[in-house]
Amino acid sequence: QTGMFTYDPGFTSTASTQSTITYIDGDAGILRYRGYPIDDVAEGGDFIECCYLLLYGDLPTPAQKEDFKTRVTRHTMVHEQMTRFFTGFRRDAHPMAVMVASVGAMAAFYHDSTDITDPMAREIASIRLIAKVPTLAAMAYKYHIGQPFIYPRNDLDYAANFLQMCFAVPCEDYVVNPVFARALDRIFTLHADHEQNASTSTVRLAGSSGANPFACIAAGVACLWGPAHGGANEAALKMLEEIGDAKRIPEFVNRAKDKNDPFRLMGFGHRVYKNYDPRAKIMQQTSREVLAELGRKDDPLLEVAVELEQVALKDEYFIERKLYPNIDFYSGITLRAMGFPTSMFTVLFSVARTVGWIAQWKEMIEDPEQRIGRPRQLYKGEVERPYIPIDKRG
């Protein structure tokens, strides 16, 4: 038992972390935040409430929620010097590259909340990350499209504020679409935490050495970017666009089954879920709400996605391997409909997952048994052999 990782020397890949935050039953397709089913948290509350729940372990009272919301809202501006930091990037840089850099750069701007042994510093760093990562994400988007940065507004809720920072322009008033704001708020909640996924494990491992909290979250952003993880939402939408028409679904399903073809159905399969990802159900319903708001109930991309899901779920290959749609399968359709380019999909995932990374980081840091993570290996290299001087080599 090394606090963060327990490992049995007989098993090289079994490393389990103890946590009280998120519970997943992959076979039953169950996900709960602090014991509350994801459907109830996503439908009954909002993302700020979800952040409070993940960070402090229980649903807030109205007064606690209002206080927490105010603390987050009043930290949404970033140090003005950070705007200059952005100007060093190429405009066509992928927004996730900018996110890895700018979240890490918070370690160079916010010195007074990095003493991880001080509970108050940990609290301030947590609030700053939840509050400022959306602002940095919106800045990455604005910089990418060559528009001026838009400041956060304290009169708007979390998701609405993010939408206005992304889509408002100085030349005219911007009115947040309440259906989009509600949908995005729910999407943030669905993506908030997910037990010991690759990026969360990255944050825990980085944090176990006592590293700067902002740098640890930047490490999580870097890991999430991969197409096998958070990058799958971008890849899934591109796949649906490439399929284009339900008539081409068999061609892509056959490619996904062909061992000689590296193509996989993006947004399908999961390391843990061997049943339907409960988040994917809510995501599909959310995509229908947003498309209906746009008068696009029969959106061709959604039709391809629903038909692809039906075909795959009846196919022996997918049934045998228990491959179901995951959260990334429908999220891209929804985000694209709201106006986000595919390059921003994983950025939005990182905005939402920041609270999960922080909650898991705090739990690890505050565990008195916690020690530096040190996964072991099964050595499969050369046995000992004599060194050969270079003049004796062939």
Ligand code: SDX
């Ligand atoms: C996320 O861990 C988390 O919680 C992550 C996440 C979170 O909230 O943090 O849920 C977010 O990352 C969701 C996953 C997004 N990724 C994708 O959608 C990419 C496409 N999916 C695959 O790459 C894959 O399913 C993984 C990476 C998600 C899971 O891989 P596994 O569990 O290791 O599965 P595997 O690679 O061992 O595959 C098992 C079998 C293999 O076939 P066989 O070798 O047994 O014949 O299933 C096949 C795979 O070839 N397979 C697929 C497939 N996924 C697995 N075949 C076709 N299409 C797929 N999508």
